[in-house]
Amino acid sequence: MTMDVVGAGEELDVNTPLLPSKDPFLRPPKGFAAKSPGTILRSRTVEIALFGRVSQQVRAWQLLYRSADLHGAPEVAITTVLLPLDADPAEDRPLLAFQSAMDAVAEHCSPSYALRKGAKALGTVTQLELLLVANALRRGWAVSIADHEGIHGNFGAPREPGYRALDGIRAALRFAPLGLRPDTKVAVWGYSGGGMASSWLVEMAPTYAPEISIVGAALGAPVGDPGEVFARLNGTRYVGLPAIVIAALRGLYPALATIINDELTPEGHRFMARAARSTPLGVLVALANQKFDDYLPRPLAEVLDEPPLRAMLDELRLGNATPTCPMLVLQPVHDQIIHVDGVDGQVRRYRRGGAHVTYLRDRYSEHLSLLPLSTSYSLDWLADRIAGAPATENSDRTIRSVVGSVAGARGLLTIAATAAKVALGRPLRQETIPATASTRARAA
Known part of the structure; x- marks a missing residue:
């Protein structure tokens, strides 16, 4: 596998991280605009920590790469890529593109800063989401977490979150230490603001990055309108x-x-x-x-x-372009932030374009609770797509709860155990998890 790297090679940063505006790693190198989207410009090894304090025993790097803004003009972007501590780069594994609910303009909310050891970013959602993303690492997946809002924190902007996340995937697929291939299966996941960014990713993919093998996307409370x-x-x-x-x-x-x-x-x-x-x-x-x-x-x-x-x-409205990958959309019926009507409309627009959508509304959850409660369900659904199982459902259903079954309760216990590992800084190693856990059995 080849890796296109311009400028500095890998470097270990053991000091307190600099804010993005002061970090020389993020300065665009000369001539970057002439590179193809997703070209790696710099890479570095970083230390990840929960709330900036509890070091995580994972393998982590950051990649600076060429991407595009709202109007398609060249810009640099950054993604944080992760592997389980004991991952063998020669082993075949999927890539999870996780879009964080950054939901901020302030630069200290950028995942590339908030995830690092020493970061001062209390109150950011990304730091809490690490407790859940760790479940993908326990499955042996590689993970890419792009700063999808860009260097200026363009929260809510159309299209460009998709460009940055897709180019982050391209960069991850080219980064030799991850051991991925151009045809590696890619799963997409995000909730709330991250669900909105993930929606832009799958909407832009057919025209902007058709070569990426996106097998499925789990979109939680994805804003819609x-x-x-x-x-x-x-x-x-x-x-x-x-x-x-x-x-x-x-x-x-x-x-x-x-x-x-x-x-x-x-x-x-x-x-x-x-x-x-x-x-x-x-x-x-x-x-x-x-x-x-x-x-x-x-x-x-x-x-x-x-x-x-x-x-x-x-x-800004989602659903005006049609994704080609199957999608799972999860939405609380009584969401106090993202009203269910707006997500209903997004799903209808996708369906009119011919997209395959499995849409579940959860009666018992609200906006803040559905993300942790639906984590196991979402990852199991994505695991089914990675394993090649067809997404057979293309319907709207309102269920009591995504954890309203024995399988759901078992999944919630797994999420809690993983969160404990993260909170204690225990090693996040690859574990044997069935490739095609039945998500359908949970929809009680």
């Missing part, structure tokens, strides 16, 4: 999340920037600045129950109805 979410959350305890999206998109959409610059009150500007520098968990506390209408001279509904903003919201 960000504009609808924005309107619903205004004035609620979760209003900080759309505020982060607005803070991110103002640099991409001139019409939005004009409204913010010309119409927002001074208090509104402070509100947006707080959103731009906060972690997802921090912003929920700091901005709870505030209304955008209070910071504008006219009603929010009137602002959103302007043609340029309607066009922006239409561009």
Whole structure:
């Protein structure tokens, strides 16, 4: 296997990590724009730690590679790639492309920073997600976690999360220490903001990276219609999340920037600045129950109805391109953040385009609980696709719970045991797990 590397080779970074804006590793090397998407520009070995403190016994590297922004212009991007501690690179294994629910503009929320030993990023979702991603490593899978929002934290932007994640997959497939091949089977997983990014990945794949062998995608609460979410959350305890999206998109959409610059009150500007520098968990506390209408001279509904903003919201909506891989979509019926109607619409749009979607709505879960509860179910479903089992279901079903069976309860115990290993810094070694655990038996 060949590896296209430009600039510095592998380096072991044993110091406190630098924020992305200060990290020379992330500086674009001369001539990078002439390289093909996914070309590795630099690589380094890194140490991963839970909450920046508990060192993880895994093999980990970071890859800087050539990718593209919203408009297709060349840019650099970074992914963190992982292997089980005892992985044999000569052994055949799949690659999991995991998209984190970064949900932030602030650079310390970037996975490439938040996952590292010494990172100061409390309140980031990525650090919590490590407890769940570890389950893929125990299955013997390689994992790629791209900074899908890019160096500027473009939370909510269309298309470009897909470009960065797909080019991260390309880079991982080329990185010799992972032992992967060009035809390695790739599974896709993400929840909430990560489910939205994963949706862009599978929507962009048929035209942007058709050579990648994506065998399936598990999309949890994948947002569906960000504009609808924005309107619903205004004035609620979760209003900080759309505020982060607005803070991110103002640099991409001139019409939005004009409204913010010309119409927002001074208090509104402070509100947006707080959103731009906060972690997802921090912003929920700091901005709870505030209304955008209070910071504008006219009603929010009137602002959103302007043609340029309607066009922006239409561009953010998922489901306007059709993925070619089978998909599992999981959504809480009583989701307090991502309303089930928006995800229903995303699934309908995929189906109209001819996509294969297994859609499960969970009655007993809500937004924050479904991610850990559905982890084993999602990974089992992906394991079935990796093993070559056909995705036979193409239906909508509302179930009591993804853990509402003996198999589901057993899977939850496995998740808890893995989380304990991560919390204690125990080795994450490859274990023998049945390749095709029956997810269908769990849908009680």
